[in-house]
Amino acid sequence: MSDTRVLSLLSRIAEADSIDEAWALATDHFADLGFQRANYGFTRFRHVKTIGDPDDALFLSTCDAEYTKRYFRGGFYARTPVFRWAERNSGACTWKWVKEAFDAGRLSNDEMEAVRQNVAMGVTAGICVSFPEVSSRSKGALGLIADVGLSHEDVEAIFDAQKDAILAVAHMMHLTIVHLPQLSRHRALSPRQREALEWVADGKTTQDVALLMGVSPAMVEKHLRLAREALAVETTAQAVAKGALLNMIFQRLPEVAQAAR
Numbered sequence: 431m432s433d434t435r436v437l438s439l440l441s442r443i444a445e446a447d448s449i450d451e452a453w454a455l456a457t458d459h460f461a462d463l464g465f466q467r468a469n470y471g472f473t474r475f476r477h478v479k480t481i482g483d484p485d486d487a488l489f490l491s492t493c494d495a496e497y498t499k500r501y502f503r504g505g506f507y508a509r510t511p512v513f514r515w516a517e518r519n520s521g522a523c524t525w526k527w528v529k530e531a532f533d534a535g536r537l538s539n540d541e542m543e544a545v546r547q548n549v550a551m552g553v554t555a556g557i558c559v560s561f562p563e564v565s566s567r568s569k570g571a572l573g574l575i576a577d578v579g580l581s582h583e584d585v586e587a588i589f590d591a592q593k594d595a596i597l598a599v600a601h602m603m604h605l606t607i608v609h610l611p612q613l614s615r616h617r618a619l620s621p622r623q624r625e626a627l628e629w630v631a632d633g634k635t636t637q638d639v640a641l642l643m644g645v646s647p648a649m650v651e652k653h654l655r656l657a658r659e660a661l662a663v664e665t666t667a668q669a670v671a672k673g674a675l676l677n678m679i680f681q682r683l684p685e686v687a688q689a690a691r
Contacts, residue, residue: 436595436598439455439459439599440598440602443456443599443602443603443606446606446610448611449488449490449607449611449612452603453470453490453603453607455603456599456600456602456603457492459595460599461492463592464576464577464580464585464588465557465574465577466577467491467492467493467553467575467577468493468572468573469498469507469573469575470488470490470491470571470607471490471507471570471571472488472568472571472607472608473487473488473567473568473569474675474676475487475567476567476569484502485662486676488612489502493575509541510548511528511531511541511544512556516569516573517571520561521559521560522558522560522589522600523557524557524558524585524586525556525557525558525585526555526582529554529582532545552578553575555575555581555582555584555585556573556574556575556576556585557573557576557585557596558573558574559571559572559597559600559601561601568608570604570608572600574596608677610681611677611678611681612677618660619657619673619679620653622653623653623654623656623657624678624679625643626643626650626653626654627654627670629642629643630654631670631674631679636650654666654669661676
């Protein structure tokens with residue numbers, strides 16, 4: 431892809447109205463390079479040894495449903511040597527070192543078994559991008575799985591030739607995604623719940639919010655209670671903080687942005 435086309439793609443990703451749109455634009459580019467399968471994960475709630483509640487993390491994949499369910503929900507990702515590398519580093523690498531470490535017996539038993547299982551499913555070579563984060567609680571990474579038939583040497587050659595474009599598209603995708611509303615069935619807020627949280631974030635009292643929303647104080651309390659339950663927190667202050675972290679309040683949602691065009 432020419433520099434002009436890469437710049438055009440970066441602009442389109444930056445202007446994406448939804449996470450799905452940014453993801454689709456980037457993964458279409460990666461597929462053209464020989465990586466039709468891609469996995470992405472991002473959390474703002476990382477602890478020392480865990481990524482936090484999986485329902486608070488964002489997982490995206492172009493792999494088939496069976497592999498995606500196993501990889502993310504089954505926790506398979508946490509046993510792979512690439513995950514260990516991404517967790518401890520920022521930058522990019524191919525997976526050639528995994529094969530070398532496997533052949534030399536330098537991986538843990540869990541990692542060795544994870545490599546064997548991946549190979550059995552046609553997941554052998556690839557590229558990992560681990561994004562730098564400004565928060566110690568945040569972490570995002572992208573895994574590009576080489577198409578069947580591509581060797582580690584093939585991936586090395588692709589990465590050498592396309593590294594700047596791959597990293598530019600990956601970073602733009604990541605930066606766009608983390609600033610868009612993270613909408614999911616696990617953490618969904620209704621428009622009224624979102625509005626109530628936004629007024630509270632502006633320092634309004636329950637009575638103020640009731641007047642502004644044209645409802646009773648009891649109804650405001652109900653909206654806030656349901657928002658706390660949806661976000662799995664105990665206090666309204668926590669709900670405001672978490673809603674802001676997940677870009678679920680004070681945001682132009684995709685359907686609103688589309689209507690404005």
